Amino acid sequence: MTFDAGNRLIAAIDTPARAEADALIARLGGVPSWLKLGLELFCAEGPGIVSDIVGRGHRVMLDLKLHDIPETVGRAAARVATLGAGLLTIHASGGRAMMEAAVKGAGATRVLAVTILTSMDAQDLVDVGFGGSVEDAVVKLAQLAQRAGCAGVVASPKEIRLIREAVGPNFLIVTPGIRPADSQAGDQKRVMTPREARAAGADLVVVGRPLRDAADPSAAARAVVAELS
Numbered sequence: 115m116t117f118d119a120g121n122r123l124i125a126a127i128d129t130p131a132r133a134e135a136d137a138l139i140a141r142l143g144g145v146p147s148w149l150k151l152g153l154e155l156f157c158a159e160g161p162g163i164v165s166d167i168v169g170r171g172h173r174v175m176l177d178l179k180l181h182d183i184p185e186t187v188g189r190a191a192a193r194v195a196t197l198g199a200g201l202l203t204i205h206a207s208g209g210r211a212m213m214e215a216a217v218k219g220a221g222a223t224r225v226l227a228v229t230i231l232t233s234m235d236a237q238d239l240v241d242v243g244f245g246g247s248v249e250d251a252v253v254k255l256a257q258l259a260q261r262a263g264c265a266g267v268v269a270s271p272k273e274i275r276l277i278r279e280a281v282g283p284n285f286l287i288v289t290p291g292i293r294p295a296d297s298q299a300g301d302q303k304r305v306m307t308p309r310e311a312r313a314a315g316a317d318l319v320v321v322g323r324p325l326r327d328a329a330d331p332s333a334a335a336r337a338v339v340a341e342l343s
Contacts, residue, residue, distance in 0.1 A: 120147025126322030143332035168198035188215030213262035227259035232291035271306035
């Protein structure tokens with residue numbers, strides 16, 4: 115099945131509760147092709163918010179970053195599939211068996227494997243016991259995710275070219291850590307502008323605070339889409 119990336123913008127709906135999420139979605143004015151619902155909102159409001167937002171015509175990336183034994187992740191992915199989310203995230207570091215279980219459980223929902231969080235750098239990897247560079251770890255995890263049947267990966271834009279060389283063209287690369295040139299990096303350590311990420315080969319980009327905190331989120335989203343196109 116061909117994947118429709120739309121205008122390639124995923125707006126992160128990183129809010130603590132339903133009222134704030136609905137308000138942000140309304141202020142975005144339907145500009146982003148995708149909405150990312152994260153762990154905080156999911157825990158606050160439960161699975162129903164996903165099916166509700168899908169039912170209103172939005173495409174949803176459910177960013178739960180599942181990481182558990184294969185049986186548990188496979189069952190959780192099957193439940194997500196009933197909600198209508200188009201994309202689901204898991205952690206590639208959970209291993210091949212876990213990723214295969216997620217893909218099997220998710221059915222038509224495409225599974226994205228998170229490689230190395232964009233909040234981490236080389237020293238962070240050393241601290242948690244990873245050997246080698248961030249780039250090496252990302253590429254190895256991306257290749258493992260591809261072998262496990264995942265639709266793509268979530269990775270820093272800094273690693274896009276390396277991933278593409280390793281896994282070929284028919285594998286989604288979704289990149290958080292996207293900051294327009296006039297935005298602050300915040301807690302992201304490996305960032306890139308929307309234009310740079312798209313030029314490097316990103317299929318979809320996730321933008322959060324620069325949209326959420328903008329005086330006019332819809333206008334900010336349109337500016338990002340203009341860069342991506």
